[in-house]
Amino acid sequence: MRHISFAIGIGLLLAPGAAAQAPMTSLDSARHVLNRLSYGALPGEVEAVAREGVLKWINQQLGFTEIGDPALKEIESGLDILHTTPVQLQAMQQRQQAQVQRAQAIVDSTARMQALDLLRQNQQDGRQDLRFLFGELASVTVVRAVQSDRQLPEILADFWTNHFNVFIGKNQDRPFFPEYLEATLRAHALGRFDELLIATAKSPAMLLYLDNAQSVAANSDLRLLAMEQMQADRNRPGVVLIPRSRRPAFNLPQRRAVDSAQMARLRQNAPRGLNENYARELMELPTLGVDGGYTQQDVINVARILTGWGVDRRDGSFAFRAAAHDQGAKVVLGEKFPANHGEDEGMRLLRLLASSPATMHHVSAQLCARFVADAAPDGCIDDAVRAWKRSKGDIREVVRAIVLSPDFWAPRNVQSKVKTPLEFVVSAVRALGGTPDPTPRTAQRIAQLGEPLFQKQTPNGYGESEEDWVNSGALLARMNFAVQLASGRLPGVVIDLEGVVPLTPDHAVLVDQVNRSILSGAMTSHTREVILKQLAEVADPGAARALAVGLALGGPEFQRQ
Amino acid sequence: MTINRRAFMKAGGLALLSLGADPLFLDRAAYALRSAGGRAAGRTLVILFQRGAVDGLSMIVPAGDPFYWQERQRIVLPKEQLLPLDGMFALHPRLAPLKPLWDQRSLAIVHAVGSPSTTRSHFDAQDFMESGTPDVKSTPDGWANRYCRHAEEHANTPFRAVAFGPQLPRTLAGSAPALAIDDLRTFGVKAARAEGEAKLTRAFEELYEGSATGLIASSSAESFEAIRMLKTANPSANPPANGAQYPTGKLGQSMQQIAQLIRAGLGVEIAFVDVGGWDTHVNQGSDQGQLATRLDELGKTLGAFNTDLGDRMRDVVVLTMSEFGRTVQENGTGGTDHGHGTAMMIMGGDVHGGKVHGQWPGLAPQQRYEGRDLAVTTDFRSVFSDALQGALGPADIAQIFPGFTGPTKLGIFG
Numbered sequence: 001m002r003h004i005s006f007a008i009g010i011g012l013l014l015a016p017g018a019a020a021q022a023p024m025t026s027l028d029s030a031r032h033v034l035n036r037l038s039y040g041a042l043p044g045e046v047e048a049v050a051r052e053g054v055l056k057w058i059n060q061q062l063g064f065t066e067i068g069d070p071a072l073k074e075i076e077s078g079l080d081i082l083h084t085t086p087v088q089l090q091a092m093q094q095r096q097q098a099q100v101q102r103a104q105a106i107v108d109s110t111a112r113m114q115a116l117d118l119l120r121q122n123q124q125d126g127r128q129d130l131r132f133l134f135g136e137l138a139s140v141t142v143v144r145a146v147q148s149d150r151q152l153p154e155i156l157a158d159f160w161t162n163h164f165n166v167f168i169g170k171n172q173d174r175p176f177f178p179e180y181l182e183a184t185l186r187a188h189a190l191g192r193f194d195e196l197l198i199a200t201a202k203s204p205a206m207l208l209y210l211d212n213a214q215s216v217a218a219n220s221d222l223r224l225l226a227m228e229q230m231q232a233d234r235n236r237p238g239v240v241l242i243p244r245s246r247r248p249a250f251n252l253p254q255r256r257a258v259d260s261a262q263m264a265r266l267r268q269n270a271p272r273g274l275n276e277n278y279a280r281e282l283m284e285l286p287t288l289g290v291d292g293g294y295t296q297q298d299v300i301n302v303a304r305i306l307t308g309w310g311v312d313r314r315d316g317s318f319a320f321r322a323a324a325h326d327q328g329a330k331v332v333l334g335e336k337f338p339a340n341h342g343e344d345e346g347m348r349l350l351r352l353l354a355s356s357p358a359t360m361h362h363v364s365a366q367l368c369a370r371f372v373a374d375a376a377p378d379g380c381i382d383d384a385v386r387a388w389k390r391s392k393g394d395i396r397e398v399v400r401a402i403v404l405s406p407d408f409w410a411p412r413n414v415q416s417k418v419k420t421p422l423e424f425v426v427s428a429v430r431a432l433g434g435t436p437d438p439t440p441r442t443a444q445r446i447a448q449l450g451e452p453l454f455q456k457q458t459p460n461g462y463g464e465s466e467e468d469w470v471n472s473g474a475l476l477a478r479m480n481f482a483v484q485l486a487s488g489r490l491p492g493v494v495i496d497l498e499g500v501v502p503l504t505p506d507h508a509v510l511v512d513q514v515n516r517s518i519l520s521g522a523m524t525s526h527t528r529e530v531i532l533k534q535l536a537e538v539a540d541p542g543a544a545r546a547l548a549v550g551l552a553l554g555g556p557e558f559q560r561q
Numbered sequence: 562m563t564i565n566r567r568a569f570m571k572a573g574g575l576a577l578l579s580l581g582a583d584p585l586f587l588d589r590a591a592y593a594l595r596s597a598g599g600r601a602a603g604r605t606l607v608i609l610f611q612r613g614a615v616d617g618l619s620m621i622v623p624a625g626d627p628f629y630w631q632e633r634q635r636i637v638l639p640k641e642q643l644l645p646l647d648g649m650f651a652l653h654p655r656l657a658p659l660k661p662l663w664d665q666r667s668l669a670i671v672h673a674v675g676s677p678s679t680t681r682s683h684f685d686a687q688d689f690m691e692s693g694t695p696d697v698k699s700t701p702d703g704w705a706n707r708y709c710r711h712a713e714e715h716a717n718t719p720f721r722a723v724a725f726g727p728q729l730p731r732t733l734a735g736s737a738p739a740l741a742i743d744d745l746r747t748f749g750v751k752a753a754r755a756e757g758e759a760k761l762t763r764a765f766e767e768l769y770e771g772s773a774t775g776l777i778a779s780s781s782a783e784s785f786e787a788i789r790m791l792k793t794a795n796p797s798a799n800p801p802a803n804g805a806q807y808p809t810g811k812l813g814q815s816m817q818q819i820a821q822l823i824r825a826g827l828g829v830e831i832a833f834v835d836v837g838g839w840d841t842h843v844n845q846g847s848d849q850g851q852l853a854t855r856l857d858e859l860g861k862t863l864g865a866f867n868t869d870l871g872d873r874m875r876d877v878v879v880l881t882m883s884e885f886g887r888t889v890q891e892n893g894t895g896g897t898d899h900g901h902g903t904a905m906m907i908m909g910g911d912v913h914g915g916k917v918h919g920q921w922p923g924l925a926p927q928q929r930y931e932g933r934d935l936a937v938t939t940d941f942r943s944v945f946s947d948a949l950q951g952a953l954g955p956a957d958i959a960q961i962f963p964g965f966t967g968p969t970k971l972g973i974f975g
Contacts, residue, residue, distance in 0.1 A: 211842045211843050211894060211896075214843055214893070214894040215893060215894065216893055218893065271893045271894045272893045272894075273892060273893025273894075274892065274893050275842055275843065275892050275893055275894045275896070275898065276842075276892070276898045276899070277840075277842040277898065280681065280682070280899065284682050284684075290680070290682050290684070290685050296681065296931065299681075418776075418777070449727075450727035450728060450743075457837050457838075458612075458613070458683065458684075458837070458840075460684055466775065466776050466777075467729075467734060467776065468728065469728075470775075470776040470777055470780050471724075471728060471729040471740075471741035471780050472729075472740045472741050472742070472780050472781070472783045472784035472787060473727065473740070473741045473742045473743045473748060473784070474727060474728070474741065474743075475769075475777065475780055475781050475784055476748065476749060476750060476784050476788075477743075479750055479765050480750060480751045483750075483751070483752065483753075483761065487753060489753060524771070524772045526768075526771035526772045527768055527771070527772045530764065530767045530768050530771065530772075531764075531768075533767075534760075534764045551764060551765070551768060554765060555765070555768045555769070555772065556768060556769050556772045556773035556774070556777050556778075556781070557772060559777055560777075
């Protein structure tokens with residue numbers, strides 16, 4: 001019994017809220033801001049931001065275009081995935097699939113194995129390989145998070161990546177994903193919400209991921225659709241690419257006799273009616289929220305409005321296919337959508353959803369959960385919604401309102417959120433002044449901790465709360481990562497331990513330096529004692545430093561931000 | 562509730578520090594050893610969640626219902642390939658490994674089962690099925706966690722509730738301890754040199770005991786206790802028995818490791834595993850294709866699990882579930898959209914197998930839910946209650962499924 005009360009006493013004493021009862025110092029504010037609006041402080045950054053002023057840093061980040069990021073530009077220019085078009089990726093994918101199919105069709109089992117092995121080998125060292133290219137995409141995401149000076153835009157890019165989640169593992173959408181990430185999500189990360197929403201709705205990646213590209217009006221002309229499909233197949237991209245602007249306005253169907261068997265096959269496989277998938281998820285996840293007041297009939301009508309929204313397979317761009325569009329009248333959320341409209345009614349629908357009070361509230365709550373507390377505080381949501389209304393959905397203004405809201409600074413919300421695996425790994429690398437190489441090895445470690453980037457299969461994206469990420473196995477994996485990183489044994493990352501924690505034979509000095517540089521002063525006295533006790537038997541200063549840093553990064557304080 | 566448990570775990574840790582040994586741990590190691598050789602030390606319920614809403618009408622085909630044959634063209638199953646179960650229902654051909662279990666009466670099915678909630682959202686429906694409280698979102702914990710909390714006379718081992726995967730599922734979330742293990746073979750603290758491992762483990766354990774807060778504190782305490790027990794029992798050393806062959810892939814691996822934990826006698830009462838890929842909006846396929854591939858893996862895994870555990874299956878029950886079913890009518894893209902009722906399977910233990918339980922509502926348009934989906938005639942909580950008690954013995958259902966007033970026995974057991 002004595003043990004129990006003792007344990008609770010310690011727990012209260014060390015609770016983050018209790019420690020932060022005293023007014024925040026400028027260092028505390030800088031640490032909190034860097035924890036939440038960046039991927040964690042670089043060595044010396046807390047002091048620098050405190051000196052320069054926290055608000056100044058926030059304003060800089062919100063006006064991010066002035067931050068140059070030259071080092072990152074250099075890295076990005078060397079990555080093929082950022083300079084390959086969806087059409088090219090799709091052609092590569094088809095070529096590789098065909099190669100694999102041919103190899104698999106070899107009857108003799110030895111020859112088949114040899115052929116498959118050869119393919120695997122070629123794929124491993126060829127820069128023309130898809131897996132290689134998509135590895136680059138994961139690695140550039142980590143490199144940006146670690147190295148970019150535009151930290152807040154990076155955080156928001158991650159937020160929108162999950163908010164408008166697309167699963168890269170689906171074959172159809174994979175070639176379109178890099179473009180989706182770059183030109184849709186990242187380009188609009190601090191723009192206007194309605195434009196972001198429309199950009200995602202028109203992106204081939206989303207249209208293919210949630211099947212809208214295949215959803216057609218129930219009464220659409222099967223033969224016309226089959227013809228269109230055949231035409232698209234003939235002109236499968238990969239050979240000659242004509243920019244959309246220089247193409248003739250109409251590609252008349254070639255007057256070639258249509259093989260009747262082929263036609264029958266196409267008819268058999270052609271879409272024949274509605275697919276509700278995107279319509280439902282669109283209202284439930286990125287906009288209104290599941291309690292946003294829509295009905296099953298609304299889902300059907302949204303799907304009808306969006307029929308015809310698809311992908312032009314020739315150049316991989318958005319295409320509105322009038323033949324597949326449902327021309328009838330519809331009602332959504334009580335709003336009338338009269339008959340005989342085309343693509344324009346979809347735009348009207350998206351603007352309606354983007355400006356709905358339910359959407360403002362739902363998205364604001366998610367942003368507050370990201371920046372303030374797992375259970376989004378009502379005050380924060382109110383502040384964000386007010387800014388949303390005032391600025392007509394300017395994401396920059398909404399984020400500014402959240403950061404300036406009293407809830408953001410409330411002591412109970414400081415050092416209280418658990419880091420996601422991406423945040424944990426990136427913040428650890430940043431704390432040690434580390435740089436990841438352009439291989440996907442660091443991204444693979446993040447995957448092992450439970451967050452394989454762009455691979456959340458379901459449209460809700462990765463979660464943001466403590467319950468999503470804290471469990472027995474995941475915590476052990478974090479400890480293992482920390483020990484490996486601190487001892488310089490993490491393949492793919494170069495750290496600057498000496499620059500962060502200089503060698504010293506004095507263990508007390510060492511641990512104080514670790515606390516200052518890596519935990520920004522958040523180390524509890526208990527942690528200090530335990531680390532010192534562990535160091536007692538370690539004579540070699542290098543080994544002592546690696547152990548102290550590993551325990552600090554793998555310990556409980558560093559799991560929160 | 563959480564503070565009490567955390568305080569208890571901490572007290573255990575402090576006792577260990579002061580005495581140099583953990584009496585509780587010694588007791589548990591002895592428990593593990595005692596049970597490893599002989600007959601079961603306990604009984605286990607394995608929960609298998611098919612995330613994404615499986616098309617129950619393709620998994621357990623109502624072949625005797627004329628409307629099944631009318632509403633589906635591209636995804637209808639070839640009649641001659643179906644594996645008939647009774648006059649009405651048949652198994653999907655790719656579930657063939659389950660047919661012998663049906664014939665031996667160790668596999669039961671409940672059809673037209675689902676939630677009273679009308680939601681067609683995956684996330685809400687999964688949430689309700691895992692919390693066990695349809696339409697109540699504020700429920701803080703999962704139904705299986707509430708079972709663990711309310712049946713505390715059972716052995717207290719960190720392995721009592723184990724989920725396989727990188728995350729702890731909602732079903733097991735709550736104040737009773739539950740482990741999340743992604744892969745049994747790599748569970749633990751790893752040092753550069755193996756001889757440093759025990760010391761490093763101890764160091765982290767002390768750090769977390771004193772400095773962790775909230776969920777991090779309780780989860781880490783469970784981890785370190787589990788590491789100690791795994792070291793003694795070493796379940797990963799046991800290959801599958803009786804020539805069982807699990808399919809490669811995460812589901813097979815997880816079920817194999819669940820069998821290893823059960824055979825090591827670590828006191829697993831609830832094991833949880835999930836598998837995705839059931840959200841077949843496009844090109845669902847028939848006897849071949851997307852859904853067939855998923856069912857193939859499921860059938861082979863369950864078959865291997867049954868073979869692997871052999872006689873031990875008397876003490877093990879497997880329950881499959883999915884958040885809802887899919888539309889009766891095929892959609893415009895060779896798939897099915899979100900529906901309502903679906904089917905669940907129960908195998909092992911004293912199950913009253915070889916029978917499709919529940920009432921079949923029929924697939925005629927007027928018999929459907931909202932004219933489009935298989936109606937729900939059995940509340941999932943009835944199935945869960947029956948399976949839970951059939952697997953683990955009497956339980957306080959009012960605590961596990963608060964507010965549920967429906968039948969808690971369906972005759973699947975006893």
